[in-house]
Structures are given as structure tokens and as C-alpha cells.
Amino acid sequence: MAKAQSDRFSTQQQSLADLAKALSHPARIAILEVLAARNVCICGELVAEMPLSQSTVSQHLKVLKEAGLVIGEIDGPKSCYCVDWSKLADAQSAIVTWFSKTDTLKANCC
Amino acid sequence: MAKAQSDRFSTQQQSLADLAKALSHPARIAILEVLAARNVCICGELVAEMPLSQSTVSQHLKVLKEAGLVIGEIDGPKSCYCVDWSKLADAQSAIVTWFSKTDTLKANCC
DNA sequence: CATCCTTATCGTATATATACGATATACGAT
DNA sequence: ATCGTATATCGTATATATACGATAAGGATG
Secondary structure: OOOOOOOOOOHHHHHHHHHHHOOOHHHHHHHHHHHHHHOOOOOOHHHOOOOOOHHHHHHHHHHHHHOEEEEEEEEOOOEEEEEEEEHHHHHHHHHHHHHHHHHHOOOOOO | OOOOOOOOOHHHHHHHHHHHHOOOOOOHHHHHHHHOOOOOOOHHHHHHHHOOHHHHHHHHEEEEEEOOEEEEEOOOOOEEEEEEEHHHHHHHHHHHHHHHHHHHHHOOOO
């Protein structure tokens, strides 16, 4: 179920927006922080740390997984999630690049 | 009409999520790019450049204004928008800081 | 095999976002 | 004052997001 891609906007604009959307909920920020802070991938522990139900956490994890920011592996009856550092680095770089590009265009205003 | 702030998450997590939400639509990315590229603040020109109706553009502008990324001034019958570079810089810095913090926690995984 | 534990998905209710046309507002010009 | 232009807001329809309980699925364990 890939994104619709409305073709009204460029792929770059779309993908930056998609990335931002993945980060646009505090629960997902919090999940990433917890995942990053643990040296072992957890899952049930994640639910325990979050002020949300198990199903809701699972849903947020799905969003993060679809955005590629998180990797999920099934490990027996448990699932093991961890940050995809490579993708996260790409994300950061995309954001920084966009800001820089925008900043370069800086001009007088109002 | 300030944000609800659910208090389930920290203020930092919430504000980063809010920022991401403001950037989570390609139209708003595009608007920021156009505003940044012009050395004069525009508005109707903005609508002309966007594949969206005037009212929809105005709505996106409102979101950007509420997020503080854009400044809008009424100038006669026209409105004059421009990027709030200071806020944009703050935003970039907040994002970069978060990524750095997260990266510091980097640990072994799966 | 029956059962337990863990996690994903389903069903559903509610809220928010998105888009557009229509209308209101605000000002400049005539 | 009237008209025209430019922009914001309203009304509304539709889509997506969010949250949770309930249920299914998958493997471990007795």
C-alpha cells in the first residue's frame, strides 16, 4: 500500500512531507526516543513505557515502519523493533538539505 | 486557539511533533519554497504558482502562520507573506538537536 | 494438543485534515 | 458611494488519523 502521490507536487516535496508526517505525532517521537535509548530492541516494554494502549502503540509502530524509520523483526512470539539508523540519517540529511536550500534563497522581506 | 497539549507527552515531544505536522503536507513545503525564493512577499502570486484553489492555499498559509514559520501582513487589499527566518532557524535547530540527541543514544540492535 | 503470552489486525467511534465553492471583508480606484 | 480586486473565512463533503477494546495469529510451554 504505497502512497498515492498526487502528482500535484514534486517527489521531493512529497517525500519530505511524508517524512514530516511520520514525525508529526508526539507518540511517534517518543517511540523513536525509547527505541534509540535502549540497547536492546523491545516491544512489550515499549508499550509499558507509553501512555497508550497496546493496539495504539502497534499502530504508531506501523506508521514508523512504513516510513522506514524503524525496523521490525518477528522473533518468536515477540516482535523486536529498532531504529533504522541509516534511514534516520538519510532523513536528517534530507531535512538539513532542505533547510539549507531554503536558507540560500533567503531574501528581503515585508 | 492554542494547541490542546494532551499532557501525555513532554512539551518537547509535542512541539517537535507540531513542527513536523506543519511541514507534513507537500503544499506547505511548496509554499515555503516559493516564499523563500521570492525576494518580495507575495500572495496572489503564491496562489498562481500552486495547483490549488485560493481558499485552500489560504488555509495552508494559516497553518504555517499558526506554526510561526510564516509571517503575514495585511498590506492594503493584498496580504504580504514571508518566511519568518528566525523561526525557521529555530525549527531547524530543534530538529537537528533532536536528531543529534537521538543519535547519541545509538546502540546495538536486533 | 491445550494453554498462555505477545503482537498484529479488525471494528468502530471520534477528531482532524484537506479541498473547494461561495461568501464576507477590506481596501483602492473611479 | 460604487465597483473591482485581493484575501480570509464559512459551509460542507470527503478522507485520513487517532484511540481503544476485542479478536486473531503465531509461537512457546506444559
